[in-house]
Amino acid sequence: MKLNDSNDKALKPLVDMDGDPIFDEAWQAQALAMADSLVKSGLFSANDWSNALGQSLKESANRADIDSQLTYYQSVLKTLEQLIADHSEIDAALMDSKRQDWEKAYLNTPHGQPVTLDEKPC
Amino acid sequence: MVEFNAKKVAELHHHLHSHLPSESALRVKALETLLVAKGLINSESIDAWIEAYTEDIGPKRGAQVVAKAWNDEDFRQRLVQDGSSAIDELGYLGNATGHLKVIENTKSVHNLVVCTLCSCYPFSILGIAPAWYKAAAYRSRAVRDPRGVLAEFGVQISNDIEVRVWDSTAELRYLVLPQRPSNTEALSEDELASLVTRNSMIGTDRDLIKKEEVKA
Incomplete structure (x- = not known):
């Protein structure tokens, strides 16, 4: 596997990352949890996951994205969306539409109140 | 002179009264909602997984x-x-x-x-x-x-x-x-x-x- 060497330079020394948290934000844990759950339930295989994530990380390295945990989890999310689209009826348009619904819900909910969606069958 | 700009006021209102998650967080929320609706995951098991892997395992x-x-x-x-x-x-x-x-x-x-x-x-x-x-x-x-x-x-x-x-x-x-x-x-x-x-x-x-x- 060829990785862009510029990533090596962008990174702080590996040992300095040793105490870093395993997740920087909740969505990263949620994305990984969904991926593991979908492997366990058989929607896609561990090999499908590994190969698709590997491809996404390779593309990220080839773009010389910053070699950070955020970049890694963005690849995790992209891979998750791609595999769900490949293996279920949930396509990119549906994902985008639901994302817009959540944005509207956040914008229209006064601070301090729980943000919820008016669920409609999809 | 102070101008009243309704659009700006609305934007300010949204800014003050919302805590819009990041783009990635919104996409993850969308996925979770859709996967739960399709019966492919359940929210409780996702929460349990996160708790287990951040605290116990x-x-x-x-x-x-x-x-x-x-x-x-x-x-x-x-x-x-x-x-x-x-x-x-x-x-x-x-x-x-x-x-x-x-x-x-x-x-x-x-x-x-x-x-x-x-x-x-x-x-x-x-x-x-x-x-x-x-x-x-x-x-x-x-x-x-x-x-x-x-x-x-x-x-x-x-x-x-x-x-x-x-x-x-x-x-x-x-x-x-x-x-x-x-x-x-x-x-x-x-x-x-x-x-x-x-x-x-x-x-x-x-x-x-x-x-x-x-x-x-």
């Missing part, structure tokens, strides 16, 4: 495996022969971990684990992989310059010690069995486990010593 499971191997020669032999079965005896084998191979450090061999493709890792016994394990720099340098990576972690490997690098896959993951530190014969299994670091089970740590020796 960490490298201490792996440390218990190592300590048992140090303390029980029969278990050590079963562990090295068939890591998955031996670890299953302790109830730690996750469904999605795939086959697990245990590789043993010796006086003349040091083992280092990486996943050059993505980030395959035996997370059912070591918890979620550390940030550096997922970094492109580690994934490329561990193969190209393992001694340099080890030196960066403070592990100096003399030239008479062979360094073996193991590339994990989704189907085959590795756990390094570090060498038992000297002068630990009197320790219990739990005390032994407390000496085992996460990094020693990946290979970026080698000489484990009793904490009293560190203080001394």
Whole structure:
């Protein structure tokens, strides 16, 4: 596997990352949890996951994205969306539409109140 | 003169009264909503997974495996022969971990684990992989310059010690069995486990010593 060497330079020394948290934000844990759950339930295989994530990380390295945990989890999310689209009826348009619904819900909910969606069958 | 701009006021109102998550967080919320609606996941199990992996499941499971191997020669032999079965005896084998191979450090061999493709890792016994394990720099340098990576972690490997690098896959993951530190014969299994670091089970740590020796 060829990785862009510029990533090596962008990174702080590996040992300095040793105490870093395993997740920087909740969505990263949620994305990984969904991926593991979908492997366990058989929607896609561990090999499908590994190969698709590997491809996404390779593309990220080839773009010389910053070699950070955020970049890694963005690849995790992209891979998750791609595999769900490949293996279920949930396509990119549906994902985008639901994302817009959540944005509207956040914008229209006064601070301090729980943000919820008016669920409609999809 | 103060102007009244309705659009700006509305934007300001939104800004003040909303805490819009990041783009990635919104996309994850969308996925979770859709997957739950389709019956492909349930929110409770996702929450339970996150709680387990952020609070309960960490490298201490792996440390218990190592300590048992140090303390029980029969278990050590079963562990090295068939890591998955031996670890299953302790109830730690996750469904999605795939086959697990245990590789043993010796006086003349040091083992280092990486996943050059993505980030395959035996997370059912070591918890979620550390940030550096997922970094492109580690994934490329561990193969190209393992001694340099080890030196960066403070592990100096003399030239008479062979360094073996193991590339994990989704189907085959590795756990390094570090060498038992000297002068630990009197320790219990739990005390032994407390000496085992996460990094020693990946290979970026080698000489484990009793904490009293560190203080001394």
